[in-house]
Amino acid sequence: MAYVFQENVFDVIVCGAGHAGCEAALAAARLGASTLLLTGNLDTIAQMSCNPAIGGQAKGQIVREIDALGGEMAVNTDATGIQFRLLNESKGPAVQSPRAQCDKKAYQFRMKHALELQPGLQIFQATVTGLIVEGGKVVGCHSNLDIDFHGRTVVLTTGTFLRGLLHIGTNKNEGGRLGDFSARTLSGSLEASGIELRRFKTGTPARVLGRSLDFSKMEEQKGDAQPTLFAFHDTRDPEAMFHVEHAGQCQQGWAPGSDQLSCWMTYTTERSAEIVRANKHTSAMYSGQIQGVGPRYCPSIEDKFVRFADKSRHLLFLEPEGRHTDEYYINGLSTSMPFHVQLELIHSIPGMENAVVVRPAYAVEYDYAPPTQLWPSLESRIVEGLFCAGQLNGTSGYEEAAGQGAVAGINAAQKVRGGEPLVLRRHEAYIGVLIDDLVTKGTNEPYRMFTSRAEHRLLLNHGSAELRMLPHLRRLPGLVGVGRLERIEHKAERVGHWCAQLESARSHGVTFGDLIRRVGNEPELPAEFLQEDATVRDEVLYRIRYRGYLEREGRIIERLAGLERVKVPADLDFLAIRGLRKECALKLAAQRPATLGQASRISGVSPADLSVLLVLIESGRAGDGTAPTPPQSMPAS
Ligand SMILES: Cc1cc2nc3c(=O)[nH]c(=O)nc-3n(C[C@H](O)[C@H](O)[C@H](O)COP(=O)(O)OP(=O)(O)OC[C@H]3O[C@@H](n4cnc5c(N)ncnc54)[C@H](O)[C@@H]3O)c2cc1C
Secondary structure, three states, X not given: OOEEOOOOOEEEEEEOOOHHHHHHHHHHHHOOOOEEEEEOOXXXXXXXXXXXXXXXXXXXXXXXXXXXXXXXXXXXXXXXXXXXXXXXXXXXXXXXXXXXXXXXXXXXXXXXXXXXXXXXXXXXXXXXXXXXXXXXXXXXXXXXXXXXXXXXXXXXXXXXXXXXXXXXXXXXXXXXXXXXXXXXXXXXXXXXXXXXXXXXXXXXXXXXXXXXXXXXXXXEEOOOOOOOOOOOHHXXXXXXXXXHHHHOOOOOOOOOOOOOOOEEEEEOOHHHHXXXXXXXXXXXXXXXXXXXXXXXXXXXXXXXXXXXXXXXXXXXEEEXXXXXXXXXXXXXXXXXXXXXXXXXXXXXXXXXXXXXXXXXXXXXXXXXXXXXXXXXXXXXXXXXXXXXXXXXXXXOOHHHHHHHHHHHHHHHHHHHOOOOOOOOOOOOOHHHHHHHHHHHHOOOOOEOOOHHHOOOHHHHOHHHHHHHHHHHHHHOOOOOOHHHHHHHHXXXXXXXXXXXHHHHOEEXXXXXXXXXXXXXXXXXXXXXHHOOOHHXXXXXXXXXXXXXXXXXXXXXXXXXXXXXXXXXXXXXXXXXXXOOOHHHHHHHXXXXXXXXXXXXXXXXXXXXXXXXXXXXXXXXXXXOOOOOOOOOOOOOX
């Protein structure tokens, strides 16, 4: 007979304290729900299973959106970051993305402390072994400790742990990560409730000791002198900004963005290619030992030498794992070949001839639950009150997991208090694109976010995340504090004011707006404007500079709502349309939809493809197949 944990029924029980679980638990508690976070091991809270980095293309924008929703990932990254870089700095702001290397352990400790300090949230170490479901509704869960937990909703965020199986060559071990447990029985419980599970796989490279590396043979990559932080520090009050550091004992000893560490670049050699070719058959992936599907965009080194056979060498990054460890992560050298082959391979690379390996590379296979079984709120269509987020939904990546976690936590709390769920639309947030893609189309490989997945990415620049989330923050009090909400309102007001002001005020007879839009022009702007906070100035300049494109996006959003009314010319040559993906063009050519509405229902036709078609048809140039091309500074489809 199991002991029942506390007499009270929790509003929300979150199962798993990875990146999804932490955000889910914090969001639910911040909305006032009594929340319990159960996790198999308190010492691995928010562990980065793979590389010690947050952000990058599209992912950086997701982190900003999580921050705008009151989440923790951005502040945690800033407080524990050891190198900051703004990617695509030379391109348009719409595709610029912040990225940071973090101190892996500091990241975990700080997140654990943030959870400990959160009012309304209790954390407890236990492995969930099954759901308690009554009449199609979840009412709690069982654990390995013979303790049962009762809750009105459950958020599952079990990552790579469901029937996790680790592979190194022919060697197999059970586990969600090397050194971790495998959640075996929970899968059976989900299946017994009618939830379908499938297998995916992913992999991670070996870790080596820095003192055994010859950095003189590598190229140094420093962080940005002016680091781009992730959190919107301008709208936080100083107390909230580093609440953990102020309230707790865990001073990091360095300020965000200061005292950065370098990464190092090196390349595989001809010898590396020979080793891989000679031993490819021993890799767990190639020997047929792994059944799960892996991410195409994150290929193992054996995959790279096969798929990109014409490339003579592959770039690798040596990334420090923290300030208080000498471990380096070899970014780009993921493999599931036997350990002795891994060693030979590593030693064939300049600077790593004498590398001491402290953790082997491996692949992990795990169960995921196809996300088409979820409502857009991330609640299960099969078991009421059950929410799923993160790698469990078929995604890959810390940021994708955290973004879903925040939404699942919010919606679990909303369900308990009878509120409207938060469903972000595709033009509002990358998180909206992510969840919409998952629940409407599903995924047949681990899903990663790219800017190209977002058809309205011009509207999703990282600087505007708070303004985009503002309508939701107003109706979800608690997600951010009252003071921060007021500052975001103020920011929105200032941005609106200056956009209008600069479009109407003139300098030498020309509006400031027109002067700003003149290519290569650096107009002298009103002194009062220059005194505004940099985040306000940047957003105003972005909106003015790209006004035409942003207005066009707005029109497209309105028109996409009426897709059924848009006729596709019968003679349209899909294969000649620039900007349309080949795979999509072939499908359209084969099925010849009569309207865009019909086109949108063809599997493999993405909203980005529909946007290309819509612009083409609306421009009246459908006959010659040439879609208007965005200027250099705009991201291409
Ligand atoms: C080997 C490996 C390589 C990876 N490589 C990449 C990569 O190259 N690129 C990339 O983008 N992503 C990669 N990932 C994925 C990345 O780690 C995940 O996307 C991300 O961590 C998912 O976050 P999550 O919160 O969904 O799950 P996780 O971070 O996996 O966290 C799951 C949490 O749930 C807990 N848990 C699990 N089951 C139970 C249970 N039954 N009861 C209680 N607690 C439970 C665990 O202890 C853990 O705290 C890799 C992961 C692994 C393991």
